[in-house]
Amino acid sequence: MKYYAPKGLSDVLPEEMPYWHAVGDEVRSVMSSYNYSEIRTPMMEKTEVFARGVGENTDVVSKEMYTFDDKGGRSMTLRPENTASAVRAYLEHKFYGKEELSKWYYLGPMFRYEAPQKGRSRQFHQYGAEAIGSNDPALDAELITLAIDILTSLGLEDVGLKLNSIGCPSDREDYVDDLVDYLEPRKEGLCSDCQARLTTNPLRILDCKNERCQEIVKDGPVITDYLCTDCQEHFDGVKSYLNELEIDYVLEPNLVRGLDYYTKTVFEVFSEDLGAQDALVGGGRYDELVELFGGDPTPAVGFAGGIERLVLLLEELERVSGSEGGLDLYIATIDDESKQAAMKLGRELRKVGLATEMDYLEKSLQGQLGYADRYDARYTAILGPREIENDELTLRDMESGDQVKVSLDNYVEEIVEKLIG
RNA sequence: GGGAGUGUGGCGCAGUCGGUAAGCGCGCUGGGUUGUGGUCCCAGAGGUCGCGGGUUCGAGUCCCGUCGCUCCUCCCA
Numbered sequence: 280m281k282y283y284a285p286k287g288l289s290d291v292l293p294e295e296m297p298y299w300h301a302v303g304d305e306v307r308s309v310m311s312s313y314n315y316s317e318i319r320t321p322m323m324e325k326t327e328v329f330a331r332g333v334g335e336n337t338d339v340v341s342k343e344m345y346t347f348d349d350k351g352g353r354s355m356t357l358r359p360e361n362t363a364s365a366v367r368a369y370l371e372h373k374f375y376g377k378e379e380l381s382k383w384y385y386l387g388p389m390f391r392y393e394a395p396q397k398g399r400s401r402q403f404h405q406y407g408a409e410a411i412g413s414n415d416p417a418l419d420a421e422l423i424t425l426a427i428d429i430l431t432s433l434g435l436e437d438v439g440l441k442l443n444s445i446g447c448p449s450d451r452e453d454y455v456d457d458l459v460d461y462l463e464p465r466k467e468g469l470c471s472d473c474q475a476r477l478t479t480n481p482l483r484i485l486d487c488k489n490e491r492c493q494e495i496v497k498d499g500p501v502i503t504d505y506l507c508t509d510c511q512e513h514f515d516g517v518k519s520y521l522n523e524l525e526i527d528y529v530l531e532p533n534l535v536r537g538l539d540y541y542t543k544t545v546f547e548v549f550s551e552d553l554g555a556q557d558a559l560v561g562g563g564r565y566d567e568l569v570e571l572f573g574g575d576p577t578p579a580v581g582f583a584g585g586i587e588r589l590v591l592l593l594e595e596l597e598r599v600s601g602s603e604g605g606l607d608l609y610i611a612t613i614d615d616e617s618k619q620a621a622m623k624l625g626r627e628l629r630k631v632g633l634a635t636e637m638d639y640l641e642k643s644l645q646g647q648l649g650y651a652d653r654y655d656a657r658y659t660a661i662l663g664p665r666e667i668e669n670d671e672l673t674l675r676d677m678e679s680g681d682q683v684k685v686s687l688d689n690y691v692e693e694i695v696e697k698l699i700g
Numbered sequence: 701g702g703g704a705g706u707g708u709g710g711c712g713c714a715g716u717c718g719g720u721a722a723g724c725g726c727g728c729u730g731g732g733u734u735g736u737g738g739u740c741c742c743a744g745a746g747g748u749c750g751c752g753g754g755u756u757c758g759a760g761u762c763c764c765g766u767c768g769c770u771c772c773u774c775c776c777a
Contacts, residue, residue: 283768338775342701360777389777394701396771405777472774488774537776547776558777585777613735646729648737656737663735677737 287393287401298590301433303386306406309429310384313421315408318383320364322390326354332363332568334539336480343391345401357390362540362565362581365409370574380412386586398556398588407562407583411569414578416516419544419564423517424524426548426560426582435592438559440526441547443534444514445482446506448542448567454505455481461499468495485533501532513543540565544580552592559592560584607633607698609651611644613663620687621662624672627691633698651677657698660690 284290291299307317326346333340345357358364365383368374374381386406395401408425410418423440430438445451459481466474470489477484485496506514521528528546536545545563553559562582569577610625612618618637625635636654638647644661651659661673661682672690674697675682685693 286768343775391776393775394773395769396773399776403777407777483775486775555772555774556776561777583777588777611736643730644735645733645737650737652737659737661736665735673736675736680737682736 285401287395289400289402295590295594298593299586301593302406302586302589305432306384306386306429309425309432310408313382313408313425315382315384315410315425318365318368318385319387320358320361320368320385322388323355323357324364324367326356328363328367329356329359331571332366332540333360337537337539339391339537343393345390345392359391360389360538360583361385361387361405361407362409362538362568362583365581366411366565366568366572366574366579369411370569370572374411375574375577378412380410382408382410384408396556397554398585398591400587404586405583406586407581409579409581411579412577414513414564414566416513416544417520419513419517419580420520420524420526422562422580422582423521423546423548424526426562426584427526429584430548430559430589433589433593434596435550435589437551439549439551440528441531441534441549442518442521442528443503443531443545444506444510444517444543445502445535445541445545445563446510446543450505450507450510451482451502454500454502457500457505458482458484462495465495468492482535483537485535496533502535503530503532510543517544536561536563540568540571542566546582548584550588550592552595553588556588558585559588605634606636606651606654606656607658608635608694609647609654609656609659610635610637611647611651611659611661611663612638613644613661617662617664617667620667621660624660624662624687624690628694631691631695633694658694660685660694 310317326344329344330340335341339359344359347355349355365385369381384407387404388402389405390402392401393399406429408422410422423442427438427440446454459477462469462477462481462484466477469477469484469492470487473484473487473489473492476487484492485502487493487496503514518528534545534547535541536547541563543564543566546561547558548560549557550559551557560582561584562580564578564580566576566578569575569579608628610621612621621637625637628635636651636656638650640646640650642650644663648659656677659675659677661675666672666684666687669684670687671684672687673682674685674694676697
């Protein structure tokens with residue numbers, strides 16, 4: 280084989296499409312029910328949108344971006360996530376002047392240069408929501424239930440919610456100071472990555488999976504002890520709403536997440552039925568991001584979910600029927616003359632909305648019936664010299680095998696009648 | 701960035717110690733049915749064993765390299 284799709288970029292094949300459609304349909308439907316409107320931002324942005332928005336020290340920006348210079352010498356980057364673009368669009372189109380609260384959702388491809396594995400590819404697809412303009416903890420809870428509702432409406436039940444608050448920047452500053460003070464003397468025990476993080480991004484040490492790092496972190500300071508009154512109240516509010524909504528969650532004080540823009544609430548929805556890449560949805564509040572992009576201080580919260588991982592689960596659980604559509608009618612032909620007529624017939628039937636197929640492979644009648652069978656045609660219209668002679672067609676019910684003659688004068692009505700009536 | 705596994709007709713696989721094993725199932729084509737699918741029976745087409753070197757009298761099998769794929773670590777969607 281000479282040509283392959285680039286590593287980590289995979290084709291979504293027709294046979295997988297029912298799952299993708301199910302996810303897309305459910306996302307749109309649930310989002311609408313929560314009054315979120317779709318927005319589509321470009322698949323690439325100027326590099327600084329992500330570099331500034333997501334954070335220079337994040338894994339995503341420092342080593343996972345598809346960045347290149349365009350012909351004008353501008354540094355462009357394929358979007359690794361959609362929040363930064365959404366905020367850019369929010370400001371560019373001055374939504375702060377149009378509405379007090381912007382509730383958006385999106386659906387589309389994202390790109391991160393990483394080693395592909397189960398549930399992770401370089402081009403992947405996310406659906407997500409952003410609510411810009413309110414710091415109400417009820418909105419955090421809304422986003423969380425929205426994310427969960429999409430999953431449960433698709434038939435997933437065993438999903439868990441991890442929840443944490445990382446406070447506002449000044450809380451975090453105090454916390455990071457103490458964390459570094461705590462870790463510095465224990466530096467030797469940390470993995471080499473974490474030793475580096477101690478200076479670049481100490482918070483990331485918290486969710487390092489290395490056992491020794493975890494051991495050390497376990498007895499260190501806990502971020503939720505550092506929340507200011509505002510942040511504490513906010514966090515309590517989120518938890519209280521979740522309790523009211525009977526959403527189970529696990530408090531994870533070490534959940535900090537990989538993007539710099541988060542403040543206060545952070546959360547992840549995960550599945551135990553997935554492999555190493557078990558996060559289905561990740562999100563949180565980003566109250567500083569609009570301001571960072573040059574807007575007035577504007578609180579916001581959002582989440583994103585991975586479609587590939589969701590499809591993987593749906594396939595495993597067989598929660599979505601593996602086929603869609605199906606043929607209403609197959610028109611079998613015998614010779615050139617009947618094929619001419621079949622082309623015309625087929626077009627008429629398609630016009631009234633019937634999925635119609637015919638032979639393009641010069642198959643025998645036997646072969647054509649087999650083909651019709653394989654595609655689950657409900658009826659096969661047989662059109663041969665005998666039918667043409669009598670100005671009729673033979674309509675075969677593919678389940679019962681019953682056949683009737685139908686006049687070519689009113690075949691559309693008769694076939695529609697059989698299929699619908 | 702590290703680690704492990706894997707590559708044999710379209711698909712899923714078997715291939716023993718290196719020695720007529722290039723084989724099975726599904727699918728496909730034709731026939732049984734000169735115009736009738738699903739079950740069944742018969743026949744048939746289809747493979748430079750990922751690629752390139754090497755060892756050997758002899759390589760799908762062993763060695764080296766290379767490309768691809770998969771999974772893990774890490775991070776996350």
